[in-house]
Amino acid sequence: MFKKKAIIKTLSPLRSSDRRRTADRIISDYGLESAPPDGAADDESRAAATTAHTSLRNSLLPDNTLSAKFSTTSGPDLKEVNGTVFVGSHGAAEQRVLWVKIQETLYPSVYTLWHNPRIVPLLHTPSMVVRKIQGGADLMTPGLAGPPFPEKAKKGAIVAVASLDHPSVPVVVGTCLIDISSLQKAQGEKGHAVEVFHWAGDELWDWSTSGKSGTTSPQNIEGWDSTENELVDGVQDVSLVDNDEGGVPLKQEEELTTNRNDYVEGEDATAQDAPAANGEHMTTGEIDEAFWQAFLYGLHHQKQHHSSEAEFGLPFPLSQSFVIDSLVRPFLPTFTQQQTEDLVIKKTSWKNAKKFIKALDKEKLLLSKEQKSEVSIWDVDLNDPRIQSFRPYRLPKKDSNGTSSNVDQQKTSGSNEDDAIGQKIKVSSFLRPKESLATILEASNAGTRSLYTRAEISSIVTSYITSENLVPNNRRFVLLNPIISNAILSTSNKLDNELLAKGSIPRDALLERALSLCAPHHTILRNDEETDPKTKAKSGSPPKVGILLETRSGNKTATIAHGLEPFFINAQLLADELRKTCASSTSVEQWKGGKGMSVLVQGPQKDAMFKALERRGVVKAWVEVTDKTKGKKK
Numbered sequence: 001m002f003k004k005k006a007i008i009k010t011l012s013p014l015r016s017s018d019r020r021r022t023a024d025r026i027i028s029d030y031g032l033e034s035a036p037p038d039g040a041a042d043d044e045s046r047a048a049a050t051t052a053h054t055s056l057r058n059s060l061l062p063d064n065t066l067s068a069k070f071s072t073t074s075g076p077d078l079k080e081v082n083g084t085v086f087v088g089s090h091g092a093a094e095q096r097v098l099w100v101k102i103q104e105t106l107y108p109s110v111y112t113l114w115h116n117p118r119i120v121p122l123l124h125t126p127s128m129v130v131r132k133i134q135g136g137a138d139l140m141t142p143g144l145a146g147p148p149f150p151e152k153a154k155k156g157a158i159v160a161v162a163s164l165d166h167p168s169v170p171v172v173v174g175t176c177l178i179d180i181s182s183l184q185k186a187q188g189e190k191g192h193a194v195e196v197f198h199w200a201g202d203e204l205w206d207w208s209t210s211g212k213s214g215t216t217s218p219q220n221i222e223g224w225d226s227t228e229n230e231l232v233d234g235v236q237d238v239s240l241v242d243n244d245e246g247g248v249p250l251k252q253e254e255e256l257t258t259n260r261n262d263y264v265e266g267e268d269a270t271a272q273d274a275p276a277a278n279g280e281h282m283t284t285g286e287i288d289e290a291f292w293q294a295f296l297y298g299l300h301h302q303k304q305h306h307s308s309e310a311e312f313g314l315p316f317p318l319s320q321s322f323v324i325d326s327l328v329r330p331f332l333p334t335f336t337q338q339q340t341e342d343l344v345i346k347k348t349s350w351k352n353a354k355k356f357i358k359a360l361d362k363e364k365l366l367l368s369k370e371q372k373s374e375v376s377i378w379d380v381d382l383n384d385p386r387i388q389s390f391r392p393y394r395l396p397k398k399d400s401n402g403t404s405s406n407v408d409q410q411k412t413s414g415s416n417e418d419d420a421i422g423q424k425i426k427v428s429s430f431l432r433p434k435e436s437l438a439t440i441l442e443a444s445n446a447g448t449r450s451l452y453t454r455a456e457i458s459s460i461v462t463s464y465i466t467s468e469n470l471v472p473n474n475r476r477f478v479l480l481n482p483i484i485s486n487a488i489l490s491t492s493n494k495l496d497n498e499l500l501a502k503g504s505i506p507r508d509a510l511l512e513r514a515l516s517l518c519a520p521h522h523t524i525l526r527n528d529e530e531t532d533p534k535t536k537a538k539s540g541s542p543p544k545v546g547i548l549l550e551t552r553s554g555n556k557t558a559t560i561a562h563g564l565e566p567f568f569i570n571a572q573l574l575a576d577e578l579r580k581t582c583a584s585s586t587s588v589e590q591w592k593g594g595k596g597m598s599v600l601v602q603g604p605q606k607d608a609m610f611k612a613l614e615r616r617g618v619v620k621a622w623v624e625v626t627d628k629t630k631g632k633k634k
Contacts, residue, residue, distance in 0.1 A: 001072070001074050001081070001196070001197050001198055001202075001204075002072065002198055002202040002203045002204035002205075003136050003202055003203065004072060004073055004074075004203060005072070005203045006070045006071065006072035006085075006203060006204065006207070007070060007071050007072065008068050008069075008070045008085060008207065008590070009068050009069045009070065009590070010068060010589045010590055010592055011066040011067065011068040011087055011209070011587060011588070011589040011590070012066060012067060012068065012587070012589070013065075013066055013585065013587055014061075014065045014066060014067050014086070016063070016351075018067075019057075019061050019063070019065055020057060022061060022086070022099075022106075023056075023057040023058075023060050023061045024057070025106065026060050026061070026099070026106055027053075027056060027057070027060070029106065030119055030120065030158075031152075032056060032060075032119055033053070033056075059090075059115065059116055060098075060099075060112070060116060060119075061086065061088065061098065061099070062088045062089065062090055062098075063346075063351075064088050064089060064095075065086055065087065065088035065098070066086070066087045066088065066095075066587060066589070067084055067085065067086050067087070068084070068085055068087070068589070069082070069083070069084055070082070070083055070084065070085050070100075072203075081102065082102075083100060083101050083102035083103070084100070084101040085097045085099070085100055085101075085204075086098050086099040086100075086101070087209065090115050091281050092281075092338075092341060093215075094208050094209075094210065094212060094215065094572075095208060095209045095210070095572065095588070096109065096111045096207070096208055096214075096215070097109050097111070097204050097207055098111055098112045099112060100197075100198070100204070105158075107158060107173055107197050107198065108120065108158070108160075108173060109173065109198060109204060109205070110160075110170060110171060110172075110173065110198070110199070110200045110205060110217070111205075111215070113160050113170040113173070114169070114170070114217075114218060114221055117221060117222070117223025117224045118223060118224065120152075120157075120158050120159055120160050120170075120173075121149075121150035121151075121152045121153040121157060121159045121160070121181075122150065122159070122160050122161075122162055122170060122224060123139075123144060123145075123146075123149065123150070123153060123159055123160070123161045123162075123180065123194065124144075124145040124146070124161070124162055124163070124164055124167055125139060125143045125144060125145055125161055125162075125163065125164070126143070126145065126163065126164050127163040127164065127165045129143040129163075130161070130163045130171060130172065133161070133172050133196055133199060134171075134172075134199050134200070134201045134202075136196075137196070138174070138177075138192045138193075138194060138195050138196050139161060139172070139174065139192070139193050139194035139196060140190075140191065140192060140193060141178070141183070141186055141189040141190060141191050141192070141193040142186055142187055142188070142189060142190070143186075143193070144180065144183070144186040144193055145164055145186070146183070146186060147183060147184065147185065147186070149180045149181050149183060150180075150181060151181050152181065153176055153179075153180040153181045154176060154179050154180070154181055154182075155176050155177065155178055155179045156175065156176060157175070157176045158173065158174070158175055158176075158197075159173075159174060159175070159176055159180075159194060160172065160173055161173075161174065161194065162224070166217070166219060166220070167224075168220050168221045168222075168223075168224040169217050169218055169219070169220065169221055169224065170221075170224065171199060171200040171201075171217055172194075172196055172198070172199045172200070173196075173197050173198045173199070174194040174195050174196040174197050174198075175194065175195045175197060176193070176194055177191075177192045177193060177194065177195050178191065178192075178193055180193060180194075200214070200217050201214070208572075209571065209572050209588040209589075209597065210570055210571060210572040210573075210588070210597070211597070281338065281342055282338075282339070282342040282343070282347075284347070284348065284349050287342055287343060287347050287348050288348050288349050288350075290332055290333060290343055291328060291332070291343075291345070291348055291356065293331075293393070294327075294328045294329070294331040294332045295323075295327055295328050295331075295360065296386060296387055296390045297331035297390065297392060297393070298326065298327030298328055298330070298331050299327065299380060299382060299387050299390075300387060300390045300392065301331065301392075302314060302327070303382055303387070312382060314380065316377070316378060316379065317369070317376040317377060317378045318376060318377040318380075319374070319376055320353040320354060320357065320374055320375060320376070321353070321583075323353060323356075323357060323377065324345060324353050324583055325583075329583075331395065333393070333394070333395065333396070334396060335396050340580070341576075341580075344579070344580055344583070345583060346579070346585065353375075353583075354374065354375045357375045357377060358375060364381070364384075365380070365381060365384055365386070365387075366379060366380045366381065367379040367380075418570060418573040418574075418577075418616075420567075420568050420569045420570060420573070420616040420617070421615050421616055422615070422616075422617075423526050423527055423568065423616060423617045424526065424527050424528060424617050425524060425525075425526055425567060425568075425616075425617035425618060425619075425622075426523075426524070426525045426526075426528075426529075427522065427523070427524050427542050427622060428522060428523045428524075428525075428537075428542075429453070429454075429520065429521070429522050429541070429542055430451040430452060430453060430520070430521040430522065430523070430534060430537050431451065431452050431453070431454060431457055431515065431518035431519065431520060431521065432449070432450075432451055432452075432518060432519045432521055433448065433452070433457070433517065433518050434517050434518060434519065435448075436486075436487045436488075436517055437487055437514060437517050437518070439483050439486075439487060440460070440461065440464050440483060440484070440487055440514075441460060443464055443467070443468075443483070444460045444463050444464050444467070446460050450534075451521055451534045451537055452518075454515060457511075457514060457515055457518060458511050458514075458515070461510065461511055461514045462511075465478050465507075465510075468481060470484070472504065475507070476506060476507055476508075477504045477505065477506055477507060478504060478505055478506075478507050478510050479503060479504050480499070480500065480503050480504060480505060484505075484510070485500060487517070488505075488510060488513045488514065488517070489505075489513075519539065520539070520540060520541045521537040521538060521539055521540070522537060522538060522540065522541060522542040522543075523536050523537050523538065524542065524543075524566050524567060524568075526568055526617070542622070543563055543566045544563060544622050544623060544624040545561060545562070545563045545564060545567060545569075545613060545618055545622060545623045545624070546560075546561065546562045546563045546623075546624050546625075546626065547559065547560070547561050547606055547609055547610075547623060547624070547625045547626070548560040548561075548562070548625075548626045548628065549604060549606060549625070549626070549627045549628060549629050550628040550629060551628070551629050556602065556603075557602075557603055557604045557629055558600055558601070558602055558603070559600070559601045559602075559603065559604060559605040559606055559609055560598050560599065560600045560601075561574070561598060561599045561601075561609055561613075562591040562596065562597075562598040562599075563591075563596060564596060564597065564598075564599070565595075565596045565597070567616065567617070567618050567622070568616075569613075569616050569618070571588045571596075571597035571598065571599050572588050572597075574599050574612060574616075575587065575588050575599045575600075575601075577612055578599065578601045578605065578608060578609070578612055579601075581608055581611075581612070582601055582602075582603065582605050582608050584601055584602045584603050584605065585601075585602050586599060586600060586601050586602070587599075587600045588600075604629075606625060610623065
């Protein structure tokens with residue numbers, strides 16, 4: 001199906017309700033729901049079943065899932081195929097195509113199968129056959145390894161195929177054309193067994209939002225190599241989603257807090273003192289607990305350091321951004337890069353600051369009021385026993401800029417993988433003279449196909465004027481000779497005819513005419529690259545990074561950056577940084593106005609975008625801002 005590259009249109013975030021609905025459909029179509037425990041009528045059992053169901057949803061379709069329409073051609077007659085792709089990632093992995101929907105059928109990609117063992121029946125075949133399948137062939141019945149075969153491998157079922165060399169790693173997805181489960185033997189049989197839909201190595205596997213090549217197949221996947229494991233036991237990296245009440249309760253299980261050390265404010269810490277210090281992702285419960293404790297810490301700090309000020313220095317009413325930026329984020333235990341990535345409001349069970357504040361209100365810790373689309377805090381009970389009994393814990397040391405030095409050493413916001421941060425960019429402009437200037441160039445012993453700067457072109461023309469004694473008493477003018485007249489002037493132009501009649505032309509006008517008869521070229525080099533810029537010149541004027549502010553969904557502003565690739569900027573890594581620094585949702589998609597990818601950030605984030613670009617060596621002179629929210633261009 002995807003032997004040829006698919007045209008994937010603009011990606012857009014999948015609404016939570018649509019994501020849950022699609023995940024539930026997958027669970028239903030593939031029969032993945034685990035059986036409820038005996039006597040599941042009690043609250044505890046129902047809660048466990050709900051948690052398992054939510055975990056399965058999130059493993060099949062992560063909360064960062066995007067969707068887009070696509071089209072491709074398939075088969076010898078190049079039949080057009082249209083559908084929808086669902087793109088996402090588990091943890092810090094690259095964003096990949098996870099599911100493909102064609103008509104009413106949802107097909108998993110190999111990336112989904114590698115993360116979710118046993119969601120489809122797994123067939124096996126020799127490695128030689130796998131190589132033929134990856135060339136575009138279907139799996140024939142004699143190529144099946146078996147029996148026995150999976151009970152669910154019936155006609156019309158979607159199945160996975162693995163090689164006998166790596167039997168626990170699915171590398172092919174297809175549809176059963178026969179009832180494989182009932183086969184008594186495969187050798188000697190004839191006909192097609194599985195119609196191949198997708199394989200590791202095709203264009204679908206190779207596609208990513210950042211343009212990176214596909215991920216190499218793992219050597220072994222725990223869960224696929226077992227015949228008895230339950231489906232839910234094979235689901236990895238699960239998390240809770242927000243419910244109608246605004247998330248899980250703020251009071252977590254006792255084990256999250258009983259082992260908390262009595263730390264003092266400002267002390268350094270080793271990586272073992274905090275969750276996820278070993279590089280593993282924090283659970284949703286751990287992230288919720290960290291935000292809850294950080295808010296208590298923020299109020300404790302405010303009370304200790306602003307005791308002489310009215311309202312302890314709190315500027316009531318407190319906005320959502322003030323709560324997160326001043327009372328929560330500075331007190332999160334971000335000792336490691338992994339903790340910095342995990343401890344963001346979007347990864348809590350509340351998903352956003354509004355629901356977080358409502359949950360705090362529900363705990364009787366503060367009084368909030370909703371106004372339009374935001375919630376503000378009008379009062380805080382600083383005498384609450386939870387604040388009075390709060391004991392500070394260890395935080396990363398702060399440098400002179402107020403940022404965490406531990407994290408900064410690892411280049412916060414994912415920069416440990418982003419080689420664009422700190423790069424030095426050099427943009428150079430050149431001109432290539434057109435044929436009409438060839439005579440002047442030859443007379444000055446200059447190459448007719450070479451690249452020149454504006455100053456060099458002006459110098460060549462000036463040298464020619466001097467050598468031909470075309471300078472009258474008034475040096476502001478140049479006398480016309482046949483070569484200049486034919487190269488620079490046109491008899492079809494009225495003004496040029498007047499100049500020809502006078503026999504002279506202003507020097508500045510002559511130089512500008514000469515420059516206009518050159519084709520622009522440019523180079524963009526990085527990190528003091530020791531190369532003659534002219535050897536890498538591309539035609540056209542130097543490009544600029546575009547920043548677009550526009551209104552979406554009524555009155556919500558979105559900031560979009562595009563044209564990043566010429567400046568060696570990875571769109572996905574830039575989006576990851578902006579998601580953290582702006583505390584806002586981001587997405588990466590194909591730029592609709594041209595080539596390359598674009599980064600969208602919710603909100604008016606022009607200044608944050610400028611700062612992120614400057615960290616990557618892009619100065620404001622190379623950025624063009626278009627503000628459609630005001631109907632004008634800046």
